[in-house]
Amino acid sequence: MREIPPTLGGFVSELPVAADVRAALAMHADPADAEHLRRFFKTGPGEYGEGDVFLGVRVPATRKVAKQFATLPLDQIGELLDSPVHEERLAALLILNARFAAASKPRTRDDDARARIVEFYLAAVRRGRVNNWDLVDASAEHIIGPWLLDRDRTLLFELARRDSLWERRVALLSTFTFIKAGDPSTTLELAATLLDDRRDLIQKALGWMLREVGKRVDRTALTGFLDTNAAAMGRTALSYATEHLPPDQRAAYRAMR
Structure with missing residues (x-):
């Protein structure tokens, strides 16, 4: 200095x-x-x-x-x-x-x-x-996530409605803070709104956050989401989301596509 x-x-x-x-x-x-x-x-x-x-x-x-x-x-x-x-x-x-x-x-x-x-x-x-992606992943959960932890989370759904790849990824990665705090609700709701986005970096983020829901919070929350949505999910997102499930369960979800 x-x-x-x-x-x-x-x-x-x-x-x-x-x-x-x-x-x-x-x-x-x-x-x-x-x-x-x-x-x-x-x-x-x-x-x-x-x-x-x-x-x-x-x-x-x-x-x-x-x-x-x-x-x-x-x-x-x-x-x-x-x-x-x-x-x-x-x-x-x-x-x-x-x-x-x-x-x-x-x-x-x-x-x-x-x-x-x-x-x-x-x-x-x-x-x-x-x-x-690394810029989003290094920042969203450390700024937007903590800010919204005890606030209304409408902002994330506004970001998810934008066409911008990066704004959508910020929305998803911000929910990592909530997952780590034991709350998967916003992640699951956002994931449902982004199922049709087939861009690779959204697919990976979506599947990653779903996987973390099952890994860190509640596996039944993950499987409940997959029971309803696996048929509409992209291959990449589904692969990431089911990574820690037993092989037979992974195969069953893949067969739903």
């Missing part, structure tokens, strides 16, 4: 800026990893990550940088989110998670600050800056 001139007899640390985060990430860049990540995240023409730019920074290093700059102001986080560089957007979201968690501590909970962070995050989602 840079230093500003001394005031009243001592140096005062200046708040970090987006350029500081960029410089820290650049120190971990690896061209070979960047090439691999461009293929892994489907950045070719017509693919879901078309045009995304990678430095080749591995996730543990990105997390380390984000932790170092946890006090980054929201406007500077926004600058990183508007970057074409994937790792800069990921670092921004990890910092935003930390800001939300700090404002959510029980003894010092600040709902005004939490609300600002939620609106900031949703604005980034809506303008297409949380625009790959």
